[in-house]
Amino acid sequence: MGHRRHQFPARQGGTSMIEVLVTILVMSVGLLGLAALQGFSLQAGQSAYYRTQATNLAYEVTDFARVNRSAAIDSCSLPVLESWDNFVETQLPGGELAIQFTNCDAGQITVTVTWDEARIEDAVSDGESLVMTTRI
Numbered sequence: 518m519g520h521r522r523h524q525f526p527a528r529q530g531g532t533s534m535i536e537v538l539v540t541i542l543v544m545s546v547g548l549l550g551l552a553a554l555q556g557f558s559l560q561a562g563q564s565a566y567y568r569t570q571a572t573n574l575a576y577e578v579t580d581f582a583r584v585n586r587s588a589a590i591d592s593c594s595l596p597v598l599e600s601w602d603n604f605v606e607t608q609l610p611g612g613e614l615a616i617q618f619t620n621c622d623a624g625q626i627t628v629t630v631t632w633d634e635a636r637i638e639d640a641v642s643d644g645e646s647l648v649m650t651t652r653i
Contacts, residue, residue, distance in 0.1 A: 567610075571609060571612075571630040571632060575628045575649045612630065628648070629649075631646040632645055
């Protein structure tokens with residue numbers, strides 16, 4: 518009478534619970550990294566948008582000064598500054614505009630646009646600024 522011996526397979530047929538838990542842990546860390554990357558991308562995009570708006574506004578002010586060159590150089594000031602300042606306030610959070618004539622005879626002006634990036638979480642600084650000096 519032959520007794521049969523049970524032979525165990527040489528390889529394991531399934532996955533263990535620890536392998537599944539390690540896989541879930543690695544996947545969750547990867548997904549959290551992707552979520553953080555998406556958040557940083559949105560912050561950088563918002564900051565770039567504000568800087569682009571500030572650049573465009575500074576160019577518009579200098580173009581306005583070039584159109585009114587003779588009046589600006591004669592009086593060493595720009596008319597309608599208040600309306601430009603209000604426009605900057607509506608386009609940028611905490612936006613402010615400063616125009617200085619650094620050399621009236623040569624028609625050299627400096628336009629400074631500042632805005633607040635405190636709404637962007639983890640911003641490097643609360644206030645950002647763009648300074649542009651040009652001749653009109």
